[in-house]
Amino acid sequence: MKVFDEIESEVMSYARAFPRVFNKAQGEYLYDEEGNQYLDFLAGAGTLNYGHNNPIFKKALLEYIEQDGITHGLDLHTKAKREFLESFYENILKPRDMTYVMQFTGPTGTNAVEAALKVARKYKGRENVISFTNGFHGCSLGALAATGNSHHRGASGVSMSSVARMPYDGYLGDEFDTTAYLDKVLSDSSSGIDHPAAVLVETVQGEGGINAASVEWLRNLQDVCHKHDVLLIVDDIQAGCGRTGSYFSFEEAGIKPDIVTLSKSLSGYGLPFAVVLMKPELDQWKPGEHNGTFRGNNLAFVTAKAAIDHYWSDDKFAKEVLRKGEYIEKRLQTIVDKYGDGNMTTRGRGMFRGLNCVSGELADKITTEAFRNGLVIETSGADDHVVKTLCPLTISDENLTKALDIVEAAVAKVLKGEDVPEEKDFFADDVEQENRTLAGAA
Numbered sequence: 001m002k003v004f005d006e007i008e009s010e011v012m013s014y015a016r017a018f019p020r021v022f023n024k025a026q027g028e029y030l031y032d033e034e035g036n037q038y039l040d041f042l043a044g045a046g047t048l049n050y051g052h053n054n055p056i057f058k059k060a061l062l063e064y065i066e067q068d069g070i071t072h073g074l075d076l077h078t079k080a081k082r083e084f085l086e087s088f089y090e091n092i093l094k095p096r097d098m099t100y101v102m103q104f105t106g107p108t109g110t111n112a113v114e115a116a117l118k119v120a121r122k123y124k125g126r127e128n129v130i131s132f133t134n135g136f137h138g139c140s141l142g143a144l145a146a147t148g149n150s151h152h153r154g155a156s157g158v159s160m161s162s163v164a165r166m167p168y169d170g171y172l173g174d175e176f177d178t179t180a181y182l183d184k185v186l187s188d189s190s191s192g193i194d195h196p197a198a199v200l201v202e203t204v205q206g207e208g209g210i211n212a213a214s215v216e217w218l219r220n221l222q223d224v225c226h227k228h229d230v231l232l233i234v235d236d237i238q239a240g241c242g243r244t245g246s247y248f249s250f251e252e253a254g255i256k257p258d259i260v261t262l263s264k265s266l267s268g269y270g271l272p273f274a275v276v277l278m279k280p281e282l283d284q285w286k287p288g289e290h291n292g293t294f295r296g297n298n299l300a301f302v303t304a305k306a307a308i309d310h311y312w313s314d315d316k317f318a319k320e321v322l323r324k325g326e327y328i329e330k331r332l333q334t335i336v337d338k339y340g341d342g343n344m345t346t347r348g349r350g351m352f353r354g355l356n357c358v359s360g361e362l363a364d365k366i367t368t369e370a371f372r373n374g375l376v377i378e379t380s381g382a383d384d385h386v387v388k389t390l391c392p393l394t395i396s397d398e399n400l401t402k403a404l405d406i407v408e409a410a411v412a413k414v415l416k417g418e419d420v421p422e423e424k425d426f427f428a429d430d431v432e433q434e435n436r437t438l439a440g441a442a
């Protein structure tokens with residue numbers, strides 16, 4: 001690890017939990033330089049919904065590169081962009097009866113959030129925005145202001161204002177509908193909450209600990225927005241692109257957000273790509289007013305189109321996600337029933353699920369033990385207390401079973417009080433043997 005320790009900034013994070021040098025990946029498998037095989041339940045934090053190096057997208061990408069297709073074109077019209085837009089319209093927007101225009105932002109999620117906030121503030125001529133406890137929207141200043149996590153916020157170095165925080169669904173217990181509180185403060189001219197331009201929300205909070213809002217809460221939230229003439233922005237960067245069992249995570253609630261941000265799995269291939277969808281009347285931008293050198297990544301257009309054509313031309317894939325999601329929930333519930341101490345719970349929707357261990361230390365021990373057994377799996381939440389089962393949606397049933405077996409074994413081992421071995425012991429001979437066997441075709 002010498003070069004990483006000496007040259008790479010201390011800001012690295014995932015690399016600390018998984019101290020290996022990875023050199024190959026396919027589908028739900030990751031490989032390190034020593035030839036060990038891992039099942040990947042990190043999946044780029046929701047960027048690899050269709051698995052690593054999906055062969056269908058890879059073929060389209062290789063052909064495009066071979067033909068000297070445009071790689072970089074600022075926001076020029078390109079054939080790749082046209083084909084992506086046509087496919088997105090035909091397969092995603094039209095069947096859902098959605099009328100949105102699409103803005104290509106800089107290729108990170110946080111830049112899409114910046115653009116969404118800017119356009120909402122511009123359109124409404126108001127500064128304040130409502131975001132929620134435990135929300136995560138990115139690390140650039142505007143998006144960070146809307147983010148709850150103090151670890152991230154603390155790094156800003158400047159004050160972050162123009163955002164008011166409201167309790168997310170369930171924050172004050174199951175009995176309390178926090179949209180009623182939002183309605184109350186927006187109705188009260190002395191609440192101290194300035195009339196906002198928009199409400200920014202995740203339907204399932206990914207980094208915040210897989211907190212899933214109920215469909216009723218989302219509908220009530222939309223009603224409150226309509227009542228007070230406030231725009232509804234759904235940040236679908238992590239929950240979107242199929243993760244919850246529909247292309248957009250808000251479809252089940254039947255709501256119609258004014259603005260939607262998409263990124264992570266949009267390209268399908270792990271290529272940087274982010275967009276803002278907005279109702280046409282909101283599109284008040286002057287040419288180039290919000291731009292970015294890499295807005296509209298043409299290689300990502302190619303793989304994103306392949307992803308939509310292949311997985312979203314009918315509802316087969318969405319049904320598969322729901323089926324596997326139910327299986328994950330069943331397995332996690334079994335773990336809770338067998339080993340939980342009364343506090344442990346399951347969380348999430350579709351294949352966006354997690355095991356709430358309440359304690360960050362316990363969650364860390366579980367993921368460390370799972371990694372020792374060939375499963376790359378992370379935690380999320382305020383205290384990193386939720387084990388996040390974010391595998392590729394395309395995972396085989398066999399590997400899904402195998403991975404959840406590893407999670408269950410890890411929980412059993414950790415809760416029986418056995419010590420998790422030191423990192424240097426991770427690949428002691430027997431474990432190494434086990435992982436090489438798991439490798440099969442490696």
Ligand SMILES: *Cc1c(COP(=O)(O)O)cnc(C)c1O
Nearest residue numbers: 108109110136137138235237238
């Ligand atoms: C990851 C994420 C972002 C930020 O995306 P980046 O590409 O990391 O800037 C914003 N919102 C949500 C919900 C996310 O999960």
